Amino acid sequence: MRPRISIVPGDPSGIGPELIAKLLQEDGVRDAADILLVGDAHLWQRGAEQAGTDIELNSIDEADVPGFDGLGHLDLATISPEAVQVSEVTVAGGTTSLRCLDKALDLAQAGHVDGVLFAPFNKAAMTAAGLNAEDEHRYMARYLGFTGYHSEINVLDELMTTRVTSHIGLKDVASNIDGPGIERAIELAHATLARSGKTRPHVAVAALNPHAGDNGKFGREEIDIIEPVVKACQKRQMNVTGPWPSDTVFLKAKRGEVDAVVTMYHDQGQIAIKLMGFERGVTVAGGLPIPVATPAHGTAFDIAGKGIANVGATRQAFDLLVRMARNVNSEIAA
Template sequence: MTKPRLAIIPGDPSGIGPELMARLLNSDGVRDAAEILLIGDGHLWRQGAEQADLPVDPVGIGEGDVPGFEGLCHLDMETIAPTEVKRAEVTVESGRSALRTLDKALDLAMVGHVDGVLFGPFNKAALTAAGLNAEDEHRYMARYLGFDGYHSEINVLDELMTTRVTSHIGLKDVADNISGDGVRRAVTLAHDTLVQSGKTRPHVAVAALNPHAGDNGKFGREEIDILEPVVAEFQDRQMHVTGPWPSDTVFLKAKVGEVDAVVTMYHDQGQIAIKLMGFDRGVTVAGGLPIPVTTPAHGTAFDIAGQGVANPGATRAAFDLLVRLAKTHLAQRHASTE
């Protein structure tokens, strides 16, 4: 099968992104797994190579060469001057650089020149200062792509995915925002993304909202009135969806591989569990978008930026997952044109 073509951007120049990408590009099998296009300022890629003390040696190409690029290539951009890179600082210049390289990667994906995008960690404060004008980068990307369908962040650890029905809202507002439609969307997103990553019949477990899954209504009726009927709907369609499971035990099932995904009701219900199980391997997927996009789940790590000690585990996991997602995306695109 044709190798997928991936765009890689360094993320926030002030953080560990450039170093992480240098370490990734020197990892076993990476350059054999995909055609790779580095996007952004040449001095940022050199910065990463110097911080990692590893070579980054792409072939420089111009805009006209992008459609047929092979191997490891670099499309140069001037987004930030070397003197404007302030290590371990939140700056509007770094935020602007991250957004400009992201825009370029999305542009190339929209016209089919790349099959997926991997970005280094962003700093949300820097993005906001630079004009993000969205709740997060996921909503920014959807708006930039003109995509108005359902999309949401997916958190991944090894072979386990988590989606959530509510996200960045106060805990006191969660129960009022749990709906049948919301649960259906979160289950469908988990199922479809797992299929795209290569799972043939994924097991999606739905976490309960209340203690002991409501204990037959004693601690709340969301499980009875909302969650159980939705689970039954998916089961009637012969999909492997189970629950609602008490949230203090469902991740025990996930940890031993009994389920492929957990649908949680609110942000920290899943985030705490999955980060405890493997913070250094976590991946974030921009779920639901028309193109595959992944990134390591951790942040810019200003406390270690420039010290040459960044752990590339999550970045490698993000790359490997992106390769799988991009292969399916590429196959689907080819099938649609035949």
């Protein structure tokens, strides 16, 4: 089944519009899905100019969105051309980012598209424009009225990582780790892998302490908290192992022996996965009822407008999103 993917340009001051213009020229992209560009026409045209390519905007009215196919464009008026300041954090840039995202989420929630791809946002600009959330993932959940468990998932090729704690100080990590939190993270990794087409995925759980605590010498979190959850998940017939020392678990991941790694804190997984392939990394809004993905890198203000942005991660995000949307559609059809 051919999914429908809506794409929003991200922060116009960064490389987002350029990346999407390049994505649309990639082999196989337009064959893989029906694509709806959501955002101001001049943003897409600016991106094409930056990329040194042409973009064909087939603008349609919102009433015609349910029946569109191929490449369509839903024109919005969220920012004036004069307000776009390349390589600068602006309230206007944050405002257009939020309004375009809102519209794409509206379309997905109404069933008119099967997934949302957004080019990189700038959190400072979005916060200045009224984000009022820890990050765009919390914002999206609130906007959708979703109250279930959700978390950012990072993807590199066939490997996924998620984490038990996220944007908190390192000194607070141990006190914020508990059995239910670890179990939710494992379940989220397992469910997201299944949605992407993996059958019986192998989820590895990282330890918190060096040497996985060395039998309690360096802390008892592995013995008292992490290991009991792993065993409980195994009893539920989930393919889960650990806790593995965090300085070796990613060697197993790099060799393809596991499909996902659940880490205990933010940088435990981020450092490893970015070293393994920063230019290919993807971020998935794990747990949300709508498949949402974005390249894991930022707005790259240092190269914005120069036409040299690497489309690799954006293509990876698109391909993963198409795969997830297809699997969701297959489940619905079944």
